[in-house]
Amino acid sequence: MSSILKTNAVTMQFGGVTAVNNLELEINEHEIVALIGPNGAGKTTAFNMITGVYTPTKGTVVYTDKNGKECDITGMKLSEIAKIGIARTFQNIRLFKDLTVYENVIIAKHLHIKSDFMSAALHLPWYNAEQSKAEIEVEALLRKVDLWDMREEKASSLPYGKQRRLEIVRALATEPRLLLLDEPAAGMNPKETEELTSFIKEIRDEYNLTIFMIEHHMGLVMEISDRIYVLDFGETIAKGIPSEIQNNQRVIEAYLGVDEDA
Protein backbone atom coordinates (compact mmCIF):
# COMPACT_ATOMS: atom_id res chain seq x y z
CA MET A 1 0.00 0.00 0.00
CA SER A 2 1.31 3.40 -0.89
CA SER A 3 0.73 6.61 0.89
CA ILE A 4 -1.85 9.02 -0.51
CA LEU A 5 -1.48 11.88 1.94
CA LYS A 6 1.41 12.85 4.15
CA THR A 7 1.88 15.82 6.41
CA ASN A 8 5.37 16.80 7.41
CA ALA A 9 5.43 18.55 10.77
CA VAL A 10 2.53 20.87 10.00
CA THR A 11 1.94 23.48 12.64
CA MET A 12 -0.87 25.98 12.88
CA GLN A 13 -0.60 28.97 15.16
CA PHE A 14 -3.34 31.51 15.75
CA GLY A 15 -1.55 34.41 17.41
CA GLY A 16 0.07 32.87 20.45
CA VAL A 17 -2.05 29.75 20.43
CA THR A 18 -0.64 26.67 18.80
CA ALA A 19 -3.70 24.79 17.61
CA VAL A 20 -1.80 21.97 15.97
CA ASN A 21 1.86 21.26 16.62
CA ASN A 22 4.14 19.19 14.38
CA LEU A 23 1.45 16.90 13.09
CA GLU A 24 2.87 13.95 11.17
CA LEU A 25 0.13 12.03 9.39
CA GLU A 26 0.53 9.31 6.87
CA ILE A 27 -2.55 7.92 5.19
CA ASN A 28 -2.29 4.97 2.85
CA GLU A 29 -4.51 4.20 -0.08
CA HIS A 30 -7.78 2.43 0.65
CA GLU A 31 -7.41 2.84 4.41
CA ILE A 32 -9.95 4.24 6.82
CA VAL A 33 -8.06 6.43 9.26
CA ALA A 34 -9.65 8.22 12.17
CA LEU A 35 -8.49 11.32 13.97
CA ILE A 36 -9.79 11.53 17.52
CA GLY A 37 -9.21 13.65 20.55
CA PRO A 38 -11.06 15.71 23.16
CA ASN A 39 -12.79 18.95 22.23
CA GLY A 40 -10.40 21.67 21.15
CA ALA A 41 -7.62 19.22 20.37
CA GLY A 42 -7.12 20.71 16.91
CA LYS A 43 -8.77 18.02 14.80
CA THR A 44 -10.82 20.33 12.60
CA THR A 45 -7.83 22.67 12.29
CA ALA A 46 -5.85 19.73 10.94
CA PHE A 47 -8.63 19.10 8.40
CA ASN A 48 -8.71 22.74 7.42
CA MET A 49 -4.99 22.75 6.81
CA ILE A 50 -5.22 19.72 4.55
CA THR A 51 -8.10 21.12 2.53
CA GLY A 52 -6.71 24.61 2.12
CA VAL A 53 -9.08 26.54 4.38
CA TYR A 54 -6.01 27.51 6.45
CA THR A 55 -2.43 27.77 5.30
CA PRO A 56 -0.19 26.05 7.86
CA THR A 57 2.27 28.25 9.74
CA LYS A 58 4.94 25.60 9.23
CA GLY A 59 5.33 22.28 7.51
CA THR A 60 4.04 20.80 4.27
CA VAL A 61 1.15 18.65 3.11
CA VAL A 62 2.00 16.19 0.37
CA TYR A 63 -0.59 14.43 -1.76
CA THR A 64 0.06 11.59 -4.17
CA ASP A 65 -2.16 12.05 -7.21
CA LYS A 66 -3.70 9.32 -9.30
CA ASN A 67 -0.64 9.04 -11.51
CA GLY A 68 1.49 8.35 -8.48
CA LYS A 69 3.09 11.77 -8.57
CA GLU A 70 3.72 13.48 -5.27
CA CYS A 71 2.63 17.09 -5.12
CA ASP A 72 2.92 19.68 -2.42
CA ILE A 73 -0.58 20.97 -1.72
CA THR A 74 0.28 23.21 1.23
CA GLY A 75 -1.83 26.34 1.14
CA MET A 76 -3.57 25.46 -2.12
CA LYS A 77 -7.06 26.87 -2.56
CA LEU A 78 -10.03 24.83 -1.41
CA SER A 79 -11.39 24.66 -4.96
CA GLU A 80 -8.04 23.49 -6.37
CA ILE A 81 -7.85 20.77 -3.73
CA ALA A 82 -11.27 19.50 -4.74
CA LYS A 83 -10.07 19.29 -8.34
CA ILE A 84 -7.13 17.03 -7.57
CA GLY A 85 -9.32 14.53 -5.77
CA ILE A 86 -9.77 15.46 -2.13
CA ALA A 87 -13.34 16.01 -1.01
CA ARG A 88 -14.59 16.86 2.44
CA THR A 89 -17.72 17.26 4.52
CA PHE A 90 -18.21 19.72 7.34
CA GLN A 91 -18.76 19.44 11.06
CA ASN A 92 -21.92 21.53 10.91
CA ILE A 93 -23.70 20.38 7.77
CA ARG A 94 -23.11 22.75 4.88
CA LEU A 95 -25.65 21.69 2.29
CA PHE A 96 -27.08 24.09 -0.27
CA LYS A 97 -30.21 24.28 1.85
CA ASP A 98 -32.68 25.90 -0.53
CA LEU A 99 -31.78 23.71 -3.48
CA THR A 100 -33.10 20.24 -4.15
CA VAL A 101 -31.23 17.04 -3.37
CA TYR A 102 -30.59 16.56 -7.07
CA GLU A 103 -29.24 20.07 -7.55
CA ASN A 104 -26.99 19.66 -4.53
CA VAL A 105 -25.35 16.64 -6.08
CA ILE A 106 -25.17 17.84 -9.68
CA ILE A 107 -23.46 21.07 -8.60
CA ALA A 108 -20.55 18.91 -7.50
CA LYS A 109 -20.23 17.71 -11.10
CA HIS A 110 -19.42 21.24 -12.25
CA LEU A 111 -15.70 20.62 -12.00
CA HIS A 112 -15.98 17.59 -14.27
CA ILE A 113 -18.04 19.30 -16.95
CA LYS A 114 -15.38 20.32 -19.40
CA SER A 115 -16.91 23.28 -21.09
CA ASP A 116 -16.17 26.93 -21.35
CA PHE A 117 -18.64 29.48 -20.17
CA MET A 118 -20.16 30.49 -23.50
CA SER A 119 -20.85 26.98 -24.75
CA ALA A 120 -22.46 26.16 -21.41
CA ALA A 121 -24.64 29.27 -21.50
CA LEU A 122 -25.70 28.62 -25.09
CA HIS A 123 -26.15 24.87 -24.46
CA LEU A 124 -24.00 23.96 -27.44
CA PRO A 125 -23.89 20.25 -28.37
CA TRP A 126 -20.53 19.46 -26.75
CA TYR A 127 -21.73 21.03 -23.52
CA ASN A 128 -24.98 19.09 -23.69
CA ALA A 129 -23.04 15.84 -24.10
CA GLU A 130 -21.02 16.58 -20.96
CA GLN A 131 -24.18 17.62 -19.14
CA SER A 132 -26.08 14.44 -19.93
CA LYS A 133 -23.06 12.37 -18.92
CA ALA A 134 -23.11 14.16 -15.56
CA GLU A 135 -26.86 13.60 -15.26
CA ILE A 136 -26.44 9.86 -15.82
CA GLU A 137 -23.69 9.67 -13.22
CA VAL A 138 -25.72 11.60 -10.67
CA GLU A 139 -28.74 9.39 -11.23
CA ALA A 140 -26.63 6.26 -10.74
CA LEU A 141 -25.08 7.70 -7.60
CA LEU A 142 -28.40 8.78 -6.09
CA ARG A 143 -29.99 5.42 -6.80
CA LYS A 144 -27.05 3.67 -5.21
CA VAL A 145 -27.41 5.59 -1.95
CA ASP A 146 -31.23 5.46 -1.83
CA LEU A 147 -31.75 9.18 -2.29
CA TRP A 148 -33.22 9.03 -5.80
CA ASP A 149 -36.81 9.06 -4.60
CA MET A 150 -36.13 12.25 -2.67
CA ARG A 151 -34.34 14.08 -5.48
CA GLU A 152 -36.97 16.81 -5.75
CA GLU A 153 -37.04 17.59 -2.04
CA LYS A 154 -35.32 20.62 -0.64
CA ALA A 155 -32.11 19.63 1.11
CA SER A 156 -33.18 21.40 4.30
CA SER A 157 -36.40 19.37 4.49
CA LEU A 158 -34.60 16.02 4.76
CA PRO A 159 -34.32 14.29 8.13
CA TYR A 160 -31.02 14.86 9.88
CA GLY A 161 -29.45 11.50 9.11
CA LYS A 162 -30.29 11.87 5.43
CA GLN A 163 -28.78 15.34 5.35
CA ARG A 164 -25.52 13.92 6.64
CA ARG A 165 -25.70 11.20 4.05
CA LEU A 166 -26.46 13.71 1.29
CA GLU A 167 -23.41 15.73 2.27
CA ILE A 168 -21.25 12.64 1.89
CA VAL A 169 -22.91 11.83 -1.44
CA ARG A 170 -22.32 15.35 -2.67
CA ALA A 171 -18.65 15.00 -1.80
CA LEU A 172 -18.60 11.66 -3.63
CA ALA A 173 -19.96 13.30 -6.74
CA THR A 174 -16.73 15.25 -7.13
CA GLU A 175 -15.14 11.82 -7.73
CA PRO A 176 -12.54 12.05 -5.00
CA ARG A 177 -9.80 9.59 -4.15
CA LEU A 178 -9.51 10.82 -0.60
CA LEU A 179 -12.62 11.66 1.38
CA LEU A 180 -12.39 13.67 4.56
CA LEU A 181 -15.36 13.34 6.90
CA ASP A 182 -15.66 15.81 9.77
CA GLU A 183 -17.72 14.13 12.50
CA PRO A 184 -20.08 12.26 10.19
CA ALA A 185 -21.99 10.72 13.09
CA ALA A 186 -22.43 13.87 15.15
CA GLY A 187 -25.96 14.13 16.48
CA MET A 188 -27.08 10.79 15.11
CA ASN A 189 -29.08 8.24 17.03
CA PRO A 190 -27.71 4.67 17.42
CA LYS A 191 -29.66 3.32 14.46
CA GLU A 192 -28.49 6.09 12.17
CA THR A 193 -24.91 5.61 13.37
CA GLU A 194 -25.10 1.93 12.54
CA GLU A 195 -26.37 2.71 9.06
CA LEU A 196 -23.60 5.23 8.62
CA THR A 197 -20.95 2.71 9.63
CA SER A 198 -21.97 0.28 6.94
CA PHE A 199 -22.46 3.14 4.47
CA ILE A 200 -18.89 4.35 4.93
CA LYS A 201 -17.50 0.86 4.42
CA GLU A 202 -19.71 0.38 1.40
CA ILE A 203 -18.66 3.55 -0.38
CA ARG A 204 -15.02 2.91 0.43
CA ASP A 205 -15.16 -0.40 -1.43
CA GLU A 206 -17.53 0.73 -4.16
CA TYR A 207 -15.64 3.86 -5.16
CA ASN A 208 -12.18 2.71 -4.11
CA LEU A 209 -11.73 5.54 -1.64
CA THR A 210 -9.39 6.39 1.13
CA ILE A 211 -11.24 7.81 4.09
CA PHE A 212 -9.88 10.10 6.75
CA MET A 213 -12.36 11.10 9.42
CA ILE A 214 -12.78 12.98 12.62
CA GLU A 215 -15.20 11.25 14.92
CA HIS A 216 -16.21 11.28 18.55
CA HIS A 217 -18.34 8.19 18.44
CA MET A 218 -15.94 5.54 19.73
CA GLY A 219 -18.10 2.59 18.70
CA LEU A 220 -17.97 3.74 15.10
CA VAL A 221 -14.28 4.61 15.21
CA MET A 222 -13.18 1.33 16.74
CA GLU A 223 -15.30 -0.67 14.35
CA ILE A 224 -14.24 0.73 11.02
CA SER A 225 -10.86 2.38 11.41
CA ASP A 226 -7.72 0.68 10.21
CA ARG A 227 -5.61 3.14 12.12
CA ILE A 228 -6.21 5.96 14.57
CA TYR A 229 -4.38 9.18 15.41
CA VAL A 230 -5.07 10.83 18.74
CA LEU A 231 -4.62 14.56 19.24
CA ASP A 232 -4.64 16.47 22.50
CA PHE A 233 -3.92 20.20 22.75
CA GLY A 234 -2.48 20.10 19.25
CA GLU A 235 0.02 17.32 20.05
CA THR A 236 -0.16 13.84 18.60
CA ILE A 237 -0.28 11.73 21.72
CA ALA A 238 -0.80 8.34 20.14
CA LYS A 239 -1.18 6.51 16.86
CA GLY A 240 -1.84 2.92 15.99
CA ILE A 241 -4.48 0.28 15.38
CA PRO A 242 -7.72 0.49 17.39
CA SER A 243 -6.81 -2.11 20.01
CA GLU A 244 -3.56 -0.32 20.77
CA ILE A 245 -5.33 2.99 21.16
CA GLN A 246 -7.95 1.54 23.47
CA ASN A 247 -5.27 0.46 25.90
CA ASN A 248 -2.98 3.44 25.58
CA GLN A 249 -2.49 5.09 28.95
CA ARG A 250 -2.02 8.62 27.58
CA VAL A 251 -5.19 8.40 25.54
CA ILE A 252 -7.20 7.29 28.53
CA GLU A 253 -5.73 10.14 30.54
CA ALA A 254 -6.52 12.66 27.84
CA TYR A 255 -10.14 11.59 27.79
CA LEU A 256 -10.72 10.84 31.46
CA GLY A 257 -8.09 12.98 33.18
CA VAL A 258 -5.16 11.94 35.35
CA ASP A 259 -5.84 10.41 38.74
CA GLU A 260 -4.23 12.98 41.03
CA ASP A 261 -4.24 10.76 44.11
CA ALA A 262 -2.37 7.93 42.52
Add this chain to the structure above:
Amino acid sequence: MKNKRDLILSAILLIVLFCVSWFVNGELDSYIRRIVNLCLIYAIIGLSMNVTNGFTGQFSLGQAGFMAIGAYTVGIFTVPVELRANVFYAVPMNPLIAGIQMPVWLALIVGGLLAALVAFLIGTPVLRLRGDYLAIATLGFSEIIRICITNASSFTNGALGIKDIPPLNDVRYIFVVTAITFAFIAALINSSYGRAFKAIREDEIAAEAMGINLYKHKCLAFMISAFFAGIGGGLYGALLGTVDPKNFLFTLTYNFLLIIVLGGMGSITGSMLGAVIVTAGLEYLRIFDEPLEIFGTMIPLFRPGLRMVMFSALLMACVLFWRHGIMGTREITWSKLIAFCKNPLGFFKRKGASQ
Protein backbone atom coordinates in the same frame (compact mmCIF):
# COMPACT_ATOMS: atom_id res chain seq x y z
CA MET B 1 -39.64 15.05 -24.00
CA LYS B 2 -40.72 17.51 -21.38
CA ASN B 3 -37.89 19.81 -22.40
CA LYS B 4 -39.00 19.66 -26.01
CA ARG B 5 -42.55 20.55 -25.06
CA ASP B 6 -41.35 23.50 -23.01
CA LEU B 7 -39.13 24.71 -25.84
CA ILE B 8 -41.98 24.56 -28.34
CA LEU B 9 -44.38 26.31 -25.97
CA SER B 10 -41.80 29.02 -25.24
CA ALA B 11 -41.21 29.54 -28.94
CA ILE B 12 -44.94 29.89 -29.53
CA LEU B 13 -45.19 32.35 -26.65
CA LEU B 14 -42.34 34.39 -28.06
CA ILE B 15 -43.98 34.56 -31.47
CA VAL B 16 -47.30 35.58 -29.93
CA LEU B 17 -45.61 38.24 -27.84
CA PHE B 18 -43.73 39.49 -30.86
CA CYS B 19 -47.04 39.88 -32.68
CA VAL B 20 -48.36 41.74 -29.65
CA SER B 21 -45.36 44.07 -29.75
CA TRP B 22 -46.03 44.59 -33.46
CA PHE B 23 -49.60 45.52 -32.62
CA VAL B 24 -48.55 47.83 -29.77
CA ASN B 25 -46.03 49.48 -32.04
CA GLY B 26 -48.43 50.07 -34.89
CA GLU B 27 -51.83 50.58 -33.31
CA LEU B 28 -51.49 52.07 -29.86
CA ASP B 29 -50.65 55.64 -28.90
CA SER B 30 -47.21 56.84 -27.97
CA TYR B 31 -48.01 56.93 -24.23
CA ILE B 32 -48.74 53.21 -24.10
CA ARG B 33 -45.76 52.51 -26.33
CA ARG B 34 -43.54 54.43 -23.99
CA ILE B 35 -44.73 52.46 -20.96
CA VAL B 36 -44.28 49.14 -22.73
CA ASN B 37 -40.78 50.13 -23.83
CA LEU B 38 -39.85 51.19 -20.33
CA CYS B 39 -41.22 47.93 -18.90
CA LEU B 40 -39.09 45.94 -21.31
CA ILE B 41 -35.92 47.94 -20.68
CA TYR B 42 -36.42 47.83 -16.92
CA ALA B 43 -36.95 44.09 -17.19
CA ILE B 44 -33.58 43.70 -18.94
CA ILE B 45 -31.78 45.70 -16.29
CA GLY B 46 -33.71 44.11 -13.43
CA LEU B 47 -32.81 40.68 -14.72
CA SER B 48 -29.18 41.66 -15.14
CA MET B 49 -29.14 42.80 -11.54
CA ASN B 50 -30.75 39.56 -10.49
CA VAL B 51 -27.80 37.61 -11.90
CA THR B 52 -25.45 39.01 -9.25
CA ASN B 53 -27.87 39.82 -6.45
CA GLY B 54 -30.41 37.03 -6.78
CA PHE B 55 -28.62 34.08 -8.30
CA THR B 56 -25.06 34.55 -7.10
CA GLY B 57 -26.06 36.18 -3.81
CA GLN B 58 -23.59 39.07 -4.13
CA PHE B 59 -25.28 42.25 -3.06
CA SER B 60 -24.11 44.71 -5.70
CA LEU B 61 -25.46 48.22 -6.25
CA GLY B 62 -23.47 49.24 -9.30
CA GLN B 63 -26.18 48.97 -11.93
CA ALA B 64 -26.56 52.70 -12.61
CA GLY B 65 -22.87 52.98 -13.43
CA PHE B 66 -22.97 50.13 -15.93
CA MET B 67 -26.12 51.56 -17.46
CA ALA B 68 -24.36 54.89 -17.87
CA ILE B 69 -21.53 53.22 -19.76
CA GLY B 70 -23.98 51.57 -22.14
CA ALA B 71 -26.07 54.70 -22.56
CA TYR B 72 -23.06 56.89 -23.27
CA THR B 73 -21.63 54.43 -25.76
CA VAL B 74 -24.89 54.50 -27.67
CA GLY B 75 -25.08 58.27 -27.26
CA ILE B 76 -21.56 58.99 -28.46
CA PHE B 77 -21.50 56.62 -31.39
CA THR B 78 -24.98 56.94 -32.84
CA VAL B 79 -25.31 60.72 -33.03
CA PRO B 80 -24.91 61.50 -36.73
CA VAL B 81 -21.45 62.92 -37.50
CA GLU B 82 -22.86 66.09 -39.06
CA LEU B 83 -24.82 66.92 -35.88
CA ARG B 84 -21.88 66.39 -33.54
CA ALA B 85 -20.48 69.93 -33.75
CA ASN B 86 -23.88 71.14 -32.66
CA VAL B 87 -24.02 68.72 -29.69
CA PHE B 88 -20.44 69.23 -28.55
CA TYR B 89 -20.59 73.02 -28.68
CA ALA B 90 -18.69 73.74 -25.45
CA VAL B 91 -15.76 71.34 -25.85
CA PRO B 92 -15.20 69.90 -29.31
CA MET B 93 -15.37 66.15 -29.60
CA ASN B 94 -12.12 64.25 -29.28
CA PRO B 95 -10.81 63.64 -32.84
CA LEU B 96 -10.17 60.00 -31.94
CA ILE B 97 -13.86 59.22 -31.96
CA ALA B 98 -15.31 62.19 -33.81
CA GLY B 99 -15.55 60.32 -37.09
CA ILE B 100 -16.89 57.02 -35.82
CA GLN B 101 -20.55 56.34 -36.23
CA MET B 102 -22.19 53.01 -35.52
CA PRO B 103 -25.61 51.52 -36.05
CA VAL B 104 -27.58 51.16 -32.81
CA TRP B 105 -27.23 47.39 -32.51
CA LEU B 106 -23.45 47.60 -32.75
CA ALA B 107 -23.28 50.48 -30.28
CA LEU B 108 -25.42 48.44 -27.86
CA ILE B 109 -23.05 45.50 -28.04
CA VAL B 110 -19.98 47.71 -27.72
CA GLY B 111 -21.59 49.41 -24.73
CA GLY B 112 -22.33 46.06 -23.13
CA LEU B 113 -18.80 44.85 -23.69
CA LEU B 114 -17.33 48.06 -22.28
CA ALA B 115 -19.52 47.72 -19.20
CA ALA B 116 -18.37 44.12 -18.81
CA LEU B 117 -14.75 45.21 -19.11
CA VAL B 118 -15.22 47.85 -16.44
CA ALA B 119 -16.98 45.23 -14.28
CA PHE B 120 -13.96 42.98 -14.69
CA LEU B 121 -11.60 45.76 -13.58
CA ILE B 122 -13.82 46.74 -10.65
CA GLY B 123 -14.48 43.13 -9.73
CA THR B 124 -10.85 42.32 -9.06
CA PRO B 125 -10.65 44.32 -5.85
CA VAL B 126 -14.34 44.55 -4.99
CA LEU B 127 -15.49 40.95 -5.22
CA ARG B 128 -13.26 40.00 -2.32
CA LEU B 129 -15.75 41.82 -0.12
CA ARG B 130 -19.01 40.40 1.13
CA GLY B 131 -22.47 41.58 2.06
CA ASP B 132 -22.84 45.23 3.05
CA TYR B 133 -19.22 46.03 2.25
CA LEU B 134 -19.66 44.83 -1.31
CA ALA B 135 -22.83 46.89 -1.63
CA ILE B 136 -21.08 50.06 -0.49
CA ALA B 137 -18.03 49.46 -2.68
CA THR B 138 -20.09 48.85 -5.83
CA LEU B 139 -22.25 51.87 -5.05
CA GLY B 140 -19.06 53.90 -4.79
CA PHE B 141 -17.74 52.62 -8.09
CA SER B 142 -21.02 53.40 -9.78
CA GLU B 143 -20.62 57.02 -8.64
CA ILE B 144 -16.98 57.04 -9.77
CA ILE B 145 -18.09 55.98 -13.26
CA ARG B 146 -20.61 58.80 -13.32
CA ILE B 147 -18.10 61.39 -12.13
CA CYS B 148 -15.58 60.21 -14.72
CA ILE B 149 -18.21 60.59 -17.41
CA THR B 150 -19.09 64.07 -16.18
CA ASN B 151 -15.47 65.18 -16.42
CA ALA B 152 -14.42 63.51 -19.67
CA SER B 153 -15.94 66.38 -21.63
CA SER B 154 -14.29 65.77 -24.96
CA PHE B 155 -15.77 62.29 -25.07
CA THR B 156 -19.04 62.67 -23.24
CA ASN B 157 -19.82 66.38 -23.43
CA GLY B 158 -19.61 66.50 -19.63
CA ALA B 159 -22.50 67.85 -17.64
CA LEU B 160 -24.27 69.09 -20.76
CA GLY B 161 -25.12 65.56 -21.79
CA ILE B 162 -25.60 64.28 -25.29
CA LYS B 163 -28.71 65.14 -27.24
CA ASP B 164 -29.87 64.35 -30.76
CA ILE B 165 -29.46 60.61 -30.30
CA PRO B 166 -31.57 59.05 -33.05
CA PRO B 167 -34.61 58.00 -31.03
CA LEU B 168 -35.33 54.31 -30.75
CA ASN B 169 -38.89 53.67 -29.72
CA ASP B 170 -39.76 50.74 -31.90
CA VAL B 171 -41.39 48.27 -29.50
CA ARG B 172 -40.47 45.33 -31.73
CA TYR B 173 -36.76 46.15 -31.58
CA ILE B 174 -36.73 46.51 -27.82
CA PHE B 175 -38.86 43.40 -27.44
CA VAL B 176 -36.38 41.33 -29.43
CA VAL B 177 -33.47 42.53 -27.30
CA THR B 178 -35.45 41.72 -24.14
CA ALA B 179 -36.34 38.26 -25.46
CA ILE B 180 -32.71 37.51 -26.29
CA THR B 181 -31.62 38.67 -22.83
CA PHE B 182 -34.20 36.52 -21.11
CA ALA B 183 -33.45 33.47 -23.23
CA PHE B 184 -29.71 33.82 -22.67
CA ILE B 185 -29.97 34.26 -18.93
CA ALA B 186 -32.51 31.46 -18.56
CA ALA B 187 -30.19 29.13 -20.47
CA LEU B 188 -27.24 30.30 -18.41
CA ILE B 189 -29.02 29.71 -15.11
CA ASN B 190 -29.95 26.21 -16.24
CA SER B 191 -26.38 25.36 -17.16
CA SER B 192 -23.68 24.09 -14.86
CA TYR B 193 -22.38 27.64 -14.45
CA GLY B 194 -25.81 28.78 -13.30
CA ARG B 195 -25.85 25.99 -10.76
CA ALA B 196 -22.41 27.05 -9.58
CA PHE B 197 -23.75 30.60 -9.10
CA LYS B 198 -26.59 29.28 -6.97
CA ALA B 199 -24.16 27.17 -4.96
CA ILE B 200 -22.15 30.31 -4.16
CA ARG B 201 -25.33 32.03 -3.04
CA GLU B 202 -26.24 29.16 -0.73
CA ASP B 203 -22.88 28.51 0.90
CA GLU B 204 -19.56 29.89 -0.29
CA ILE B 205 -17.35 27.51 1.63
CA ALA B 206 -19.26 24.42 0.57
CA ALA B 207 -19.27 25.67 -3.03
CA GLU B 208 -15.54 26.08 -2.89
CA ALA B 209 -15.14 22.59 -1.45
CA MET B 210 -17.01 21.34 -4.51
CA GLY B 211 -14.26 22.73 -6.71
CA ILE B 212 -15.98 25.98 -7.64
CA ASN B 213 -13.48 28.81 -7.96
CA LEU B 214 -15.27 31.56 -6.05
CA TYR B 215 -13.51 34.55 -7.52
CA LYS B 216 -13.77 33.37 -11.11
CA HIS B 217 -17.47 32.61 -10.87
CA LYS B 218 -18.36 35.78 -8.99
CA CYS B 219 -16.45 37.78 -11.57
CA LEU B 220 -18.26 36.01 -14.40
CA ALA B 221 -21.64 36.73 -12.86
CA PHE B 222 -20.64 40.35 -12.29
CA MET B 223 -19.53 40.76 -15.91
CA ILE B 224 -22.66 39.16 -17.34
CA SER B 225 -24.71 41.42 -15.13
CA ALA B 226 -22.77 44.49 -16.28
CA PHE B 227 -23.01 43.45 -19.93
CA PHE B 228 -26.79 43.33 -19.90
CA ALA B 229 -27.04 46.43 -17.72
CA GLY B 230 -24.96 48.15 -20.41
CA ILE B 231 -27.30 46.97 -23.12
CA GLY B 232 -30.31 48.03 -21.08
CA GLY B 233 -28.71 51.39 -20.40
CA GLY B 234 -28.01 51.83 -24.11
CA LEU B 235 -31.64 51.17 -24.94
CA TYR B 236 -32.68 53.56 -22.18
CA GLY B 237 -30.50 56.31 -23.62
CA ALA B 238 -31.78 55.68 -27.12
CA LEU B 239 -35.38 55.68 -25.89
CA LEU B 240 -34.97 59.03 -24.16
CA GLY B 241 -33.03 60.44 -27.11
CA THR B 242 -30.64 62.16 -24.74
CA VAL B 243 -28.23 61.13 -22.03
CA ASP B 244 -27.15 63.25 -19.12
CA PRO B 245 -24.97 62.28 -16.14
CA LYS B 246 -27.85 63.18 -13.81
CA ASN B 247 -29.91 60.37 -15.30
CA PHE B 248 -27.52 57.89 -13.77
CA LEU B 249 -27.41 58.95 -10.15
CA PHE B 250 -27.11 56.05 -7.72
CA THR B 251 -30.80 56.45 -6.92
CA LEU B 252 -31.53 54.89 -10.31
CA THR B 253 -30.08 51.61 -9.04
CA TYR B 254 -32.77 51.49 -6.36
CA ASN B 255 -35.47 51.27 -9.02
CA PHE B 256 -33.98 47.98 -10.11
CA LEU B 257 -33.35 46.82 -6.58
CA LEU B 258 -37.06 47.46 -6.05
CA ILE B 259 -37.93 45.45 -9.15
CA ILE B 260 -35.98 42.40 -8.08
CA VAL B 261 -36.99 42.55 -4.44
CA LEU B 262 -40.61 42.82 -5.48
CA GLY B 263 -40.38 40.22 -8.23
CA GLY B 264 -38.20 37.81 -6.31
CA MET B 265 -34.45 37.63 -5.80
CA GLY B 266 -33.32 34.71 -7.90
CA SER B 267 -36.29 34.41 -10.22
CA ILE B 268 -36.19 35.15 -13.94
CA THR B 269 -39.93 35.37 -14.41
CA GLY B 270 -40.07 37.35 -11.17
CA SER B 271 -37.83 40.03 -12.68
CA MET B 272 -40.23 40.44 -15.58
CA LEU B 273 -43.23 40.64 -13.24
CA GLY B 274 -41.43 43.07 -10.98
CA ALA B 275 -40.47 45.31 -13.88
CA VAL B 276 -44.02 45.43 -15.20
CA ILE B 277 -45.53 46.06 -11.79
CA VAL B 278 -43.10 48.80 -10.83
CA THR B 279 -43.10 50.60 -14.16
CA ALA B 280 -46.74 50.28 -15.02
CA GLY B 281 -47.74 50.68 -11.38
CA LEU B 282 -45.93 54.00 -11.10
CA GLU B 283 -47.69 55.20 -14.23
CA TYR B 284 -51.19 54.08 -13.37
CA LEU B 285 -50.99 55.36 -9.81
CA ARG B 286 -50.97 58.80 -11.41
CA ILE B 287 -54.70 59.01 -10.72
CA PHE B 288 -53.69 59.83 -7.16
CA ASP B 289 -51.80 62.85 -8.41
CA GLU B 290 -54.93 64.34 -9.98
CA PRO B 291 -57.39 66.33 -7.89
CA LEU B 292 -60.42 64.17 -7.21
CA GLU B 293 -63.96 65.36 -6.84
CA ILE B 294 -66.73 63.11 -5.48
CA PHE B 295 -70.29 64.42 -5.18
CA GLY B 296 -69.08 67.96 -5.59
CA THR B 297 -66.56 67.89 -2.70
CA MET B 298 -62.84 67.88 -3.26
CA ILE B 299 -61.08 64.96 -1.56
CA PRO B 300 -58.29 66.83 0.19
CA LEU B 301 -55.27 64.48 -0.08
CA PHE B 302 -55.31 64.04 -3.84
CA ARG B 303 -52.50 66.22 -5.11
CA PRO B 304 -49.18 65.73 -6.89
CA GLY B 305 -46.93 63.51 -4.79
CA LEU B 306 -49.60 61.26 -3.33
CA ARG B 307 -48.73 58.71 -5.97
CA MET B 308 -45.33 58.13 -4.39
CA VAL B 309 -46.88 57.84 -0.94
CA MET B 310 -49.29 55.19 -2.20
CA PHE B 311 -46.50 53.38 -3.98
CA SER B 312 -44.31 53.32 -0.90
CA ALA B 313 -47.20 52.01 1.17
CA LEU B 314 -47.83 49.23 -1.35
CA LEU B 315 -44.17 48.33 -1.30
CA MET B 316 -44.05 48.23 2.45
CA ALA B 317 -47.05 45.94 2.51
CA CYS B 318 -45.39 43.73 -0.06
CA VAL B 319 -42.14 43.45 1.85
CA LEU B 320 -43.97 42.83 5.12
CA PHE B 321 -46.25 40.10 3.86
CA TRP B 322 -44.20 38.63 1.05
CA ARG B 323 -40.71 38.55 2.44
CA HIS B 324 -39.31 36.86 -0.64
CA GLY B 325 -41.13 38.96 -3.20
CA ILE B 326 -43.83 37.69 -5.49
CA MET B 327 -41.90 34.74 -6.85
CA GLY B 328 -39.10 34.17 -4.32
CA THR B 329 -36.64 31.89 -6.05
CA ARG B 330 -39.44 30.05 -7.84
CA GLU B 331 -40.21 30.34 -11.51
CA ILE B 332 -43.34 30.26 -13.58
CA THR B 333 -42.75 27.13 -15.62
CA TRP B 334 -44.87 25.49 -18.26
CA SER B 335 -45.51 22.43 -16.10
CA LYS B 336 -46.75 24.67 -13.29
CA LEU B 337 -48.95 26.63 -15.69
CA ILE B 338 -50.46 23.44 -17.06
CA ALA B 339 -51.07 22.09 -13.57
CA PHE B 340 -52.71 25.39 -12.70
CA CYS B 341 -54.98 25.34 -15.75
CA LYS B 342 -56.08 21.80 -15.00
CA ASN B 343 -56.93 22.50 -11.40
CA PRO B 344 -56.79 26.19 -10.42
CA LEU B 345 -57.95 25.71 -6.83
CA GLY B 346 -56.01 22.57 -6.00
CA PHE B 347 -52.82 24.08 -7.36
CA PHE B 348 -52.44 26.60 -4.58
CA LYS B 349 -53.62 24.19 -1.92
CA ARG B 350 -50.95 21.69 -2.78
CA LYS B 351 -48.29 24.35 -2.74
CA GLY B 352 -49.49 25.67 0.60
CA ALA B 353 -49.27 22.23 2.11
CA SER B 354 -45.73 21.62 1.00
CA GLN B 355 -44.41 24.88 2.42
